[in-house]
Amino acid sequence: MNVPRAPHLGRLWQEPGAVATLLLGVLLLGFALTVQFPVVAFGFQSDEATYYSLGHSYAEDWDAQFQRKDLVRVWKEFPSGPQGIFLKRGRQFHLEVEGAPPFVRWVKSPDPRSDRLYYGKSFIYPLCAAPFIVLFGTNGFLVLHALLLTASFAAAYAFLRARASSSAALAFAFVFLFASAAPVYFVWLTPELFNLALVLLGLFFWAYKEVAPPLVPTGTWTDRWARLLRSPWSDVVACVLLGTATFSKPLNVLAAAPVLALALLRRQWARVAVISVAFVGATGGLFVANGLSSGDMNYQGGGPDRATFYGRFPFQTADATFERVGESRATDGLLTEVLFNRDALTTVLPWNVLYFLVGRHTGLVPYFFPGVLAAGLFLVAGRQRREPFQWLVLATLGLASIALLIYMPFTYSGGGGPVGNRYFMGYYALFLFLVPAMITVRAAVAAAAVGGLFTMQLVVNPFYTSFFPATHPKYGLFTRLPIELSLVNDLPVNVTPSRAKQPLAGEPPLLAYFLDDNAYNREGEWFWVRGQARADLILRAPARPHTDGAFTSLALDAVDVEVATGAAASVVRIVSGAERVEVAPGAGSGQTVRVRMPAGFPYKAVPGQPMNRVYTISIAASDGFVPLFDEGVRDSRYLGARIRLVPVYREDRYQPPPRR
Numbered sequence: 096m097n098v099p100r101a102p103h104l105g106r107l108w109q110e111p112g113a114v115a116t117l118l119l120g121v122l123l124l125g126f127a128l129t130v131q132f133p134v135v136a137f138g139f140q141s142d143e144a145t146y147y148s149l150g151h152s153y154a155e156d157w158d159a160q161f162q163r164k165d166l167v168r169v170w171k172e173f174p175s176g177p178q179g180i181f182l183k184r185g186r187q188f189h190l191e192v193e194g195a196p197p198f199v200r201w202v203k204s205p206d207p208r209s210d211r212l213y214y215g216k217s218f219i220y221p222l223c224a225a226p227f228i229v230l231f232g233t234n235g236f237l238v239l240h241a242l243l244l245t246a247s248f249a250a251a252y253a254f255l256r257a258r259a260s261s262s263a264a265l266a267f268a269f270v271f272l273f274a275s276a277a278p279v280y281f282v283w284l285t286p287e288l289f290n291l292a293l294v295l296l297g298l299f300f301w302a303y304k305e306v307a308p309p310l311v312p313t314g315t316w317t318d319r320w321a322r323l324l325r326s327p328w329s330d331v332v333a334c335v336l337l338g339t340a341t342f343s344k345p346l347n348v349l350a351a352a353p354v355l356a357l358a359l360l361r362r363q364w365a366r367v368a369v370i371s372v373a374f375v376g377a378t379g380g381l382f383v384a385n386g387l388s389s390g391d392m393n394y395q396g397g398g399p400d401r402a403t404f405y406g407r408f409p410f411q412t413a414d415a416t417f418e419r420v421g422e423s424r425a426t427d428g429l430l431t432e433v434l435f436n437r438d439a440l441t442t443v444l445p446w447n448v449l450y451f452l453v454g455r456h457t458g459l460v461p462y463f464f465p466g467v468l469a470a471g472l473f474l475v476a477g478r479q480r481r482e483p484f485q486w487l488v489l490a491t492l493g494l495a496s497i498a499l500l501i502y503m504p505f506t507y508s509g510g511g512g513p514v515g516n517r518y519f520m521g522y523y524a525l526f527l528f529l530v531p532a533m534i535t536v537r538a539a540v541a542a543a544a545v546g547g548l549f550t551m552q553l554v555v556n557p558f559y560t561s562f563f564p565a566t567h568p569k570y571g572l573f574t575r576l577p578i579e580l581s582l583v584n585d586l587p588v589n590v591t592p593s594r595a596k597q598p599l600a601g602e603p604p605l606l607a608y609f610l611d612d613n614a615y616n617r618e619g620e621w622f623w624v625r626g627q628a629r630a631d632l633i634l635r636a637p638a639r640p641h642t643d644g645a646f647t648s649l650a651l652d653a654v655d656v657e658v659a660t661g662a663a664a665s666v667v668r669i670v671s672g673a674e675r676v677e678v679a680p681g682a683g684s685g686q687t688v689r690v691r692m693p694a695g696f697p698y699k700a701v702p703g704q705p706m707n708r709v710y711t712i713s714i715a716a717s718d719g720f721v722p723l724f725d726e727g728v729r730d731s732r733y734l735g736a737r738i739r740l741v742p743v744y745r746e747d748r749y750q751p752p753p754r755r
Contacts, residue, residue: 141511181215186390274546297336338377462515466526626719638705
């Protein structure tokens with residue numbers, strides 16, 4: 096097989112990829128330094144408040160403590176305050192010697208100081224951003240992102256260039272990063288892009304030597320760099336980066352699996368030992384550092400000692416204490432009641448696999464299509480073009496995907512209105528290393544054509560996309576994709592309270608989520624469907640409470656759909672998943688029809704809460720009218736049909752565990 100030779104290192108700047116990397120870095124840094132972030136960002140998104148406060152605490156106070164001055168600092172740029180910030184009560188600790196392994200015990204006690212708290216998120220991302228925050232203020236986060244994205248592009252190009260032409264490598268490297276949802280996270284003050292870059296750079300240090308051409312010495316500084324990339328020590332660098340990514344987001348732990356697996360398969364026992372120590376040392380060392388800082392190695396644990404805050408914050412007023420104004424949030428245990436119920440593997444997992452691949456809000460195909468294409472090209476490539484390390488990468492992707500869906504079946508994409516699957520962002524980097532040898536420009540064009548249909552509208556306006564994540568799934572090809580019923584509480588629609596968990600008719604009331612603008616806001620138990628449009632809704636059957644605190648889970652046998660028309664004689668089409676019904680009451684009239692419902696999706700995301708059945712229903716109106724013109728009232732909406740949904744309940748077959 097004829098493999099294109101890598102460029103002569105002494106002529107680095109004659110290489111198109113090097114020039115493109117320089118230009119990209121300059122443009123990204125220009126954006127990062129000049130954009131007025133507090134003005135254009137609308138406010139905090141998801142976990143941004145925590146990382147913002149911690150980054151500024153490192154930069155200005157040289158500590159990781161949350162005190163009143165940290166709270167006051169937020170209002171300088173964000174008058175809404177640090178909405179959604181995660182904080183923890185600190186703990187003192189000391190080590191006690193024991194007679195049995197491990198011979199020491201970590202003993203904790205409450206922090207004696209009441210004027211400080213700690214941050215309930217990983218410190219490594221804001222710590223890396225802190226030097227840039229010192230120099231550039233809040234835009235320092237974006238400067239870090241610019242450097243990381245530029246480095247990721249350079250690594251992607253170098254890996255692809257070792258096996259393909261410069262034009263193909265340049266095209267696919269660019270498309271891989273920018274025809275996906277990844278650039279949207281450039282403007283998020285959260286570690287998603289940080290994690291993606293760490294995993295991509297870590298795997299580059301490991302995999303490059305597997306495809307690198309013979310080294311041609313040039314007598315320049317680049318020789319030392321080239322020798323490192325081809326040496327066993329590059330695996331150590333890889334594992335340190337991957338260990339750091341694991342501390343930043345423990346879900347990334349499997350990204351290091353192919354590095355260790357390849358050494359095991361080759362029986363390189365010394366290398367296995369060294370890279371294991373490097374990975375465990377990096378990951379464990381950072382967790383220990385977190386423990387030394389706050390008294391708790393797990394920044395997400397602590398039970399009632401970790402909470403999130405909205406509206407009121409600790410130290411804001413004398414009575415705004417941690418206990419009074421916080422919502423307890425800890426992630427330090429296995430939710431067995433959620434993970435090991437009768438529907439987990441038989442119903443939830445199969446649907447989640449479908450959602451994971453092609454879901455409207457989180458699917459790999461709409462949000463990470465270049466990676467999906469890379470995997471497809473690898474699978475159809477000839478045997479001569481697939482390397483052993485690539486099979487390990489593919490196996491890791493499969494294992495990580497299934498593990499994520501099993502471990503977090505009802506929140507695998509991350510809460511807070513994510514764009515795509517933000518919890519999978521680190522693993523997206525693995526797809527790059529599946530690209531087969533001799534990839535062509537045509538593949539990059541195909542990736543750009545399909546990926547761009549979904550993601551270009553997101554990338555060109557990332558601030559709007561980030562703050563209004565429920566907008567883009569309402570239009571275009573997204574509406575052809577399935578709705579992720581397993582993520583009903585984490586879908587972007589929940590960012591807009593008037594569109595989520597809206598009570599309709601029924602006793603107890605049926606809950607509705609309005610996923611697009613084709614259904615207007617609820618008016619009592621009724622709502623209007625827009626004329627000449629289809630409205631997609633999620634319906635959630637509630638549980639019937641009892642006086643003794645118990646409950647009975649309910650399911651929908653059917654829904655009685657009451658249709659009322661105005662000046663337009665709309666034909667209303669209803670699709671429930673079990674039945675398609677058409678109603679034509681005529682203008683200014685009404686009609687009721689019973690629509691059968693399917694079995695429903697079993698949703699139980701929180702232990703101790705009742706299991707709900709979740710459904711989708713679509714209602715379309717064929718015609719419409721504007722009351723401003725047809726009825727002489729001050730209503731300029733384009734109305735199709737007025738709808739009231741009355742549930743026909745039955746007791747669900749699911750039986751919750753007995754209360755204790």
